[in-house]
Amino acid sequence: MASATIDYAALVKGLPAGAWVAISERTNEVIAYAAELQTAIDKAREGGENDPLIVRVPDQAVTLFL
């Protein structure tokens, strides 16, 4: 398939519920996580990842009706 995707659900397994998570798409690794979105991004940049993929660990994974 043409578009790159990441199984990010697997990557965030075990991280605190509600955390914002910065993931490197180059290495498929979690670079940083924090309670605040900007903090997670800042930590990722300090770690050399300037443009991380951002996801959030749901407080509880639920069936969605959006």
Next chain:
Amino acid sequence: MPTVEFPFLPVAIGPTEPFPNGQIAFRPLALATLRAATGKTLRCVVLLDSGADSCVFPTSFASVLGLDILKMKKQLTGGVGTSANQTYYDSLEIDLGSGIQFKSYVGFIPGLDGQGIGLLGQSGFFSYYNVCFYQRQLKFTIETT
């Protein structure tokens, strides 16, 4: 027409009373780069949601993109189980890769912060692209022209 193919991504949902063995939800998710007029960008996950009237993102994304929701135009919006959600609007460039790049007038809504993903809806996404969902094959395609 050239198309780009994306996989549905599995999301595990833990056991609940009606589903004691848990569930796997297969969702039409993609990765996107958002760019605001400030020049700031954010890489995030988006759900193609044909039930959404327009594109919406968590309010947390606005500040990271250098946008001030207090200066945005706003209206009340509703969803399943919710109504009267204050939603703030601005324009973003959205890039899904493979040449799928577009400008959209999007909402920022606090109710999406819990999920941390954006929704690509009718106005500003499906209004630009033909999309086919093949749930049985766990894939979807987007025409690129």
